[in-house]
Amino acid sequence: MSLLEVDDIEVRYGAIRALKGVSFHVEEGEVVALLGANGAGKTTTQKTVSGMMRPSLGEIRFDGERIDGVPAHTLIHKGICHVPEGRRVFPRMSVLENLEMGAFRFKTHDEAVLDRVFELFPRLKERVKQLGGTLSGGEQQMLAIGRALMGKPRLLLLDEPSMGLAPLVVQQIFEIIREINDDGVTVLVVEQNATQALGLADRGYVLETGEVVLSGTGAELLADDRIRAAYLGEEIAH
Amino acid sequence: MNWLQNLPDYLVLGLTRGSMYALVALGYTLVYGVLQLINFAHSEVFMAGAFGSYLVVSQLAPGEHGFLGASMIVLAGLLTGAIVSALIAWTLELVAYKPLRQRGAPKLAFLISAIGMSFFLVQLFGKLFNRFSGNPFPENYLDKNAPVLELGGVTVTRIQVIIIVAALLTMILLDRIVNGTKLGRSIRAVAEDAPTAALMGINIDRTISRTFLIGGALAGVAGFLFGQAFGFGNTMGFDQGVKAFAAAVLGGIGNLRGAMMGGLLLGIVEAIVPPLPFIGIEWTDVVAFVVLVAILVFRPTGLLGEKLGRAA
Numbered sequence: 148m149s150l151l152e153v154d155d156i157e158v159r160y161g162a163i164r165a166l167k168g169v170s171f172h173v174e175e176g177e178v179v180a181l182l183g184a185n186g187a188g189k190t191t192t193q194k195t196v197s198g199m200m201r202p203s204l205g206e207i208r209f210d211g212e213r214i215d216g217v218p219a220h221t222l223i224h225k226g227i228c229h230v231p232e233g234r235r236v237f238p239r240m241s242v243l244e245n246l247e248m249g250a251f252r253f254k255t256h257d258e259a260v261l262d263r264v265f266e267l268f269p270r271l272k273e274r275v276k277q278l279g280g281t282l283s284g285g286e287q288q289m290l291a292i293g294r295a296l297m298g299k300p301r302l303l304l305l306d307e308p309s310m311g312l313a314p315l316v317v318q319q320i321f322e323i324i325r326e327i328n329d330d331g332v333t334v335l336v337v338e339q340n341a342t343q344a345l346g347l348a349d350r351g352y353v354l355e356t357g358e359v360v361l362s363g364t365g366a367e368l369l370a371d372d373r374i375r376a377a378y379l380g381e382e383i384a385h
Numbered sequence: 386m387n388w389l390q391n392l393p394d395y396l397v398l399g400l401t402r403g404s405m406y407a408l409v410a411l412g413y414t415l416v417y418g419v420l421q422l423i424n425f426a427h428s429e430v431f432m433a434g435a436f437g438s439y440l441v442v443s444q445l446a447p448g449e450h451g452f453l454g455a456s457m458i459v460l461a462g463l464l465t466g467a468i469v470s471a472l473i474a475w476t477l478e479l480v481a482y483k484p485l486r487q488r489g490a491p492k493l494a495f496l497i498s499a500i501g502m503s504f505f506l507v508q509l510f511g512k513l514f515n516r517f518s519g520n521p522f523p524e525n526y527l528d529k530n531a532p533v534l535e536l537g538g539v540t541v542t543r544i545q546v547i548i549i550v551a552a553l554l555t556m557i558l559l560d561r562i563v564n565g566t567k568l569g570r571s572i573r574a575v576a577e578d579a580p581t582a583a584l585m586g587i588n589i590d591r592t593i594s595r596t597f598l599i600g601g602a603l604a605g606v607a608g609f610l611f612g613q614a615f616g617f618g619n620t621m622g623f624d625q626g627v628k629a630f631a632a633a634v635l636g637g638i639g640n641l642r643g644a645m646m647g648g649l650l651l652g653i654v655e656a657i658v659p660p661l662p663f664i665g666i667e668w669t670d671v672v673a674f675v676v677l678v679a680i681l682v683f684r685p686t687g688l689l690g691e692k693l694g695r696a697a
């Protein structure tokens with residue numbers, strides 16, 4: 148049984164069908180990448196998995212249990228933690244308060260997890276009192292990931308963690324995602340940065356206008372001409 | 386000059402009025418924080434608190450009471466005012482706003498719904514009880530105008546002490562809730578970013594309901610205090626509501642400290658400016674709104690800006 152099974156889901160924004168029957172699965176311990184151009188439906192897919200949206204058709208199962216239509220605030224108790232697009236740190240809460248928010252589902256936060264977050268992101272420890280809204284883009288991304296870790300995820304959803312960050316910072320963030328996965332957390336990462344994501348991922352799926360058009364292991368996809376052309380900006384030699 | 390001599394008295398008067406504005410203003414600002422909505426029926430929540438506390442106080446008041454007995458009656462008035470208003474505010478949200486929210490209605494629909502509820506409550510309380518304003522609360526148990534404190538010519542009366550102390554304690558309690566509890570944390574989180582708050586495990590609907598409960602309770606405390614000081618009636622909410630709303634805007638709508646500051650400032654301006662030579666008491670409301678407009682011209686988001694910050 149897969150940890151996450153997404154089975155032929157359709158998701159709509161009113162009359163617009165953003166997902167037209169998407170299926171994929173994530174095994175326990177894996178890093179899976181969802182790739183695709185702007186507007187392909189990557190964010191919508193993650194929002195549906197984390198309970199922010201409900202599919203009009205299809206099923207989602209987590210640990211064998213139906214979770215489609217379960218609202219986000221309930222779903223987090225199953226250990227699905229979502230780092231949303233654009234980070235969405237609480238701008239007028241301090242770094243520490245933001246991290247505590249991540250552990251809101253527990254009575255109190257786990258000090259060992261907090262220590263681990265500070266170990267992964269020493270920058271956050273230096274800035275515990277600073278307001279979330281005053282951090283740099285990279286620091287906000289670290290805070291958003293740290294906040295999700297405070298919820299002790301079994302499945303971590305990351306929506307474009309590299310967006311708008313300098314290459315060096317992107318490198319750093321992906322190394323940390325690797326470490327988080329090594330800690331035993333299953334990761335579903337959405338990316339436009341296909342090289343980085345596929346370098347990290349065990350497997351990947353490519354979305355195009357609401358449908359899965361390609362899937363394979365990270366290495367297979369990296370070698371695929373269509374991927375190279377579409378996402379790595381390479382010319383295909385004929 | 387007479388005005389200068391009386392200034393300390395005006396300040397006490399202003400502080401008294403301002404504390405009540407602040408309590409009501411906090412309700413506008415709390416709800417605005419989580420819903421970006423002006424709850425125009427909040428003035429009637431305040432009114433309902435006065436009625437609710439009257440029903441209890443008028444039962445308890447007859448007879449002889451010592452200091453302790455009278456204090457207990459005041460406490461009972463504060464509590465019933467808070468409870469009745471909290472329940473009215475909670476119900477209001479449930480019937481007038483939540484259905485609109487769940488259907489994704491535009492902001493204008495909420496406004497119409499709020500105005501409708503406001504009329505409904507004014508008429509309902511008029512029908513159930515009476516249609517006159519200025520009905521007095523029982524006073525004998527309290528001897529409300531007895532001086533408590535006389536300092537260099539300033540006389541502070543019992544009711545003034547009760548109002549200022551009760552408002553202060555209520556606001557300290559609010560601060561403890563907002564900054565010291567998980568409920569408070571969830572209110573702040575929803576105010577800052579509701580969808581992300583939900584991702585943290587916060588039930589947005591429940592948080593909104595509880596915000597109305599808290600805002601309502603604050604208005605109910607003010608309802609009792611105002612009723613005990615000036616009398617009550619089904620139309621008492623309008624005037625206080627408009628002023629308290631102005632106070633919330635003055636401080637920066639959505640900002641708790643702002644609502645407290647705005648309320649106190651408005652009360653004090655209203656008390657000290659009109660008695661100046663060449664102005665006159667009949668200009669009180671004009672003075673209040675001139676100050677509001679003047680401040681908004683220079684600080685369009687109010688004194689502290691439009692954000693649900695920490696309480697004082």
Ligand SMILES: Nc1ncnc2c1ncn2[C@@H]1O[C@H](COP(=O)(O)OP(=O)(O)O)[C@@H](O)[C@H]1O
Nearest residue numbers: 160163165183184185186187188189190191192
């Ligand atoms: N709130 C919305 N209302 C209407 N359409 C939306 C909304 N959000 C996304 N969409 C549409 O759904 C499709 C998928 O969007 P999204 O999941 O954000 O794509 P991606 O994350 O891959 O860039 C796009 O066509 C987009 O325009």
Ligand SMILES: [Mg+2]
Nearest residue numbers: 189190191232
């Ligand atoms: Mg996206």
